Amino acid sequence: MNKVCPVLLLLVCLGLAERSSADFVVEVTRGQDNAVPIAVVPFADPGVADVDVAQVVSNDLARSGRFKAMDRKDMVEQPHTGANITYDDWRRLGNDYVVVGLMTPQGPDRFNISFELYNVLNRQRLLGYQISANRPGLRLASHQIADMIFDKITGIRGAFATRIAYVAVSGSLPNRSYRLIVADADGENPHVVMQSNEPLMSPAWSPDGQSLAYVSFEHRLPTVYVQYLKTGERHVVSARAGVNQAPAFSPDGRKLALTLSTRDGNLDIYVIDLATDGISRITDDPAIDTEPQWSKDGQSLYFTSDRAGGPQIYKVGLQPGDRPRRLTFQGNYNARPRISPDESQLAFVTQEDGAYRIAVMDLKGRGDVQVLTKGQFDVSPSYAPNGAMIIYASRDRGRGVLALVTPDARVQERLASSEGEVQEPAWSPF
Amino acid sequence: MKKIVSIACLFAAVALLAGCPKKATTVEPPTAGSQVPGAGGASGSDAGSTSTSPLGGDAGALGGGPGGGPNASVGRVIYFDFDKSDIRPEFAGVISGNAQFLAAHPNAKLKLEGNTDERGTREYNIGLGERRAQAVRRALMLQGAAENQLTTVSFGAERPAVEGDDEAAWSKNRRVELVYGP
Numbered sequence: 001m002n003k004v005c006p007v008l009l010l011l012v013c014l015g016l017a018e019r020s021s022a023d024f025v026v027e028v029t030r031g032q033d034n035a036v037p038i039a040v041v042p043f044a045d046p047g048v049a050d051v052d053v054a055q056v057v058s059n060d061l062a063r064s065g066r067f068k069a070m071d072r073k074d075m076v077e078q079p080h081t082g083a084n085i086t087y088d089d090w091r092r093l094g095n096d097y098v099v100v101g102l103m104t105p106q107g108p109d110r111f112n113i114s115f116e117l118y119n120v121l122n123r124q125r126l127l128g129y130q131i132s133a134n135r136p137g138l139r140l141a142s143h144q145i146a147d148m149i150f151d152k153i154t155g156i157r158g159a160f161a162t163r164i165a166y167v168a169v170s171g172s173l174p175n176r177s178y179r180l181i182v183a184d185a186d187g188e189n190p191h192v193v194m195q196s197n198e199p200l201m202s203p204a205w206s207p208d209g210q211s212l213a214y215v216s217f218e219h220r221l222p223t224v225y226v227q228y229l230k231t232g233e234r235h236v237v238s239a240r241a242g243v244n245q246a247p248a249f250s251p252d253g254r255k256l257a258l259t260l261s262t263r264d265g266n267l268d269i270y271v272i273d274l275a276t277d278g279i280s281r282i283t284d285d286p287a288i289d290t291e292p293q294w295s296k297d298g299q300s301l302y303f304t305s306d307r308a309g310g311p312q313i314y315k316v317g318l319q320p321g322d323r324p325r326r327l328t329f330q331g332n333y334n335a336r337p338r339i340s341p342d343e344s345q346l347a348f349v350t351q352e353d354g355a356y357r358i359a360v361m362d363l364k365g366r367g368d369v370q371v372l373t374k375g376q377f378d379v380s381p382s383y384a385p386n387g388a389m390i391i392y393a394s395r396d397r398g399r400g401v402l403a404l405v406t407p408d409a410r411v412q413e414r415l416a417s418s419e420g421e422v423q424e425p426a427w428s429p430f
Numbered sequence: 431m432k433k434i435v436s437i438a439c440l441f442a443a444v445a446l447l448a449g450c451p452k453k454a455t456t457v458e459p460p461t462a463g464s465q466v467p468g469a470g471g472a473s474g475s476d477a478g479s480t481s482t483s484p485l486g487g488d489a490g491a492l493g494g495g496p497g498g499g500p501n502a503s504v505g506r507v508i509y510f511d512f513d514k515s516d517i518r519p520e521f522a523g524v525i526s527g528n529a530q531f532l533a534a535h536p537n538a539k540l541k542l543e544g545n546t547d548e549r550g551t552r553e554y555n556i557g558l559g560e561r562r563a564q565a566v567r568r569a570l571m572l573q574g575a576a577e578n579q580l581t582t583v584s585f586g587a588e589r590p591a592v593e594g595d596d597e598a599a600w601s602k603n604r605r606v607e608l609v610y611g612p
Contacts, residue, residue: 242582349550395595
């Protein structure tokens with residue numbers, strides 16, 4: 001069907017030394033029964049690239065839970081172009097799809113990667129692209145290839161070439177170090193955005209993916225900052241007396257919802273206009289109101305409040321006089337709402353048998369609730385921008401780790417960090 | 431074609447992000463002398479090379495700081511039950527001892543640092559820590575401390591006193607620390 005091979009020539013001009021660290025190891029703790037079998041054949045490589053592109057693609061697809069990636073040890077041939085694929089063999093080995101490719105050096109630090117995706121059953125070529133990337137751009141190019149394959153086969157936009165922000169804590173008390181880190185969605189390629197000896201928390205992405213809002217206690221008081229990632233420049237959004245917490249960008253990126261307190265310590269939700277610093281108070285209740293999250297249309301906020309005793313999730317319109325409406329009724333602890341990208345579902349933290357777990361609630365139908373995870377301290381859920389996965393913070397043998405779960409709970413994975421403690425993951429937009 | 435354009439944009443965006451590591455990991459100090467060390471190296475060489483913040487606050491937490499405070503026989507920490515912010519009777523002496531000192535020293539300043547155990551969501555815990563700090567603030571004011579002597583801050587679950595995932599650790603982390611300072 002694809003008679004013309006679209007050529008994708010991209011100049012990925014990175015001046016960055018390659019980091020070969022593997023800070024995360026993915027462990028699939030529960031997979032999906034009907035995963036699509038696919039083989040990503042090692043790409044022909046003259047041996048000068050230090051990223052195994054086919055392996056990154058294969059890992060991405062497997063990590064999504066929707067694919068069963070063939071171990072390359074089981075491959076009986078390793079073709080690099082469609083002309084050399086023996087379809088009957090791949091079919092006999094149970095594969096529905098085969099990906100082949102080759103890398104051609106273009107100078108010491110630049111590579112041309114070409115790849116093709118074939119349907120083994122009807123021998124059709126579904127994709128064929130060339131990508132030019134320099135050495136530091138190879139991982140990104142690999143994630144982009146995985147995105148194209150994922151999109152082609154599932155019809156869902158891939159989110160492998162996105163990023164995650166999280167907080168890493170190292171050192172032992174009282175000399176802890178807190179780092180706000182942005183890494184690729186698979187945990188590789190981590191970069192420190194901010195480092196402090198006092199807590200950093202609540203990273204939140206701007207909708208254009210260019211900035212992070214977060215809370216820093218570097219002055220032993222909470223301050224909400226917005227930091228532009230490209231330059232590292234940041235500015236104070238709120239350092240008012242009392243609480244300055246829980247920032248959340250509006251969908252248009254022009255406002256920040258956050259939690260502030262009155263002098264007597266009453267937490268309420270406010271919205272600040274980032275251009276004018278104009279502030280409006282959204283909730284006014286003696287209870288703790290916090291953890292705001294915008295609706296997709298920017299006209300409402302979801303938030304946590306313990307106005308009825310324990311924390312529960314509410315939604316309030318931003319028009320004057322709008323009254324908060326309670327959304328969660330099951331159990332006595334439901335907090336920290338996050339909406340799925342299409343706003344069909346709400347993810348949050350619920351308490352069940354004394355444990356804290358990630359749950360989702362259907363927002364379109366009858367409000368059915370499903371608890372997705374089985375840990376003791378599962379918090380901070382964040383949707384992938386395609387809605388296909390939720391990343392969250394968990395604990396394993398006394399350490400903070402990041403974990404993944406699909407919104408139907410069928411696929412569970414853990415991103416095991418090699419060091420320190422990681423918490424509060426926030427998945428970037430596309 | 432639209433797809434290719436969007437891919438190109440994505441490459442460009444990430445390339446820009448990753449292409450300026452020196453800048454991206456440097457933070458300009460908003461005020462002199464109070465900034466933590468900026469994040470280091472060009473290629474994210476972030477291996478534990480931090481230094482201790484030069485702020486004077488820690489000394490105050492130990493009770494001998496520049497701001498002074500009552501003598502060491504008066505406690506500086508009040509512990510709380512799970513999900514509670516009422517002050518247990520055993521801490522009546524801590525409240526009265528510190529309130530008396532504040533009443534007798536109108537220039538003394540006290541910061542009340544509220545903390546929770548690790549359970550629950552981080553931002554809601556900030557609220558619970560603030561609630562505890564406010565409970566101590568009210569109790570001190572009832573016994574003679576002036577409003578302008580007291581400030582509160584909540585660290586929620588972010589600054590535990592003790593590490594551990596059990597009640598022994600949690601009971602030591604659900605606390606308000608009384609920190610005298612300038």
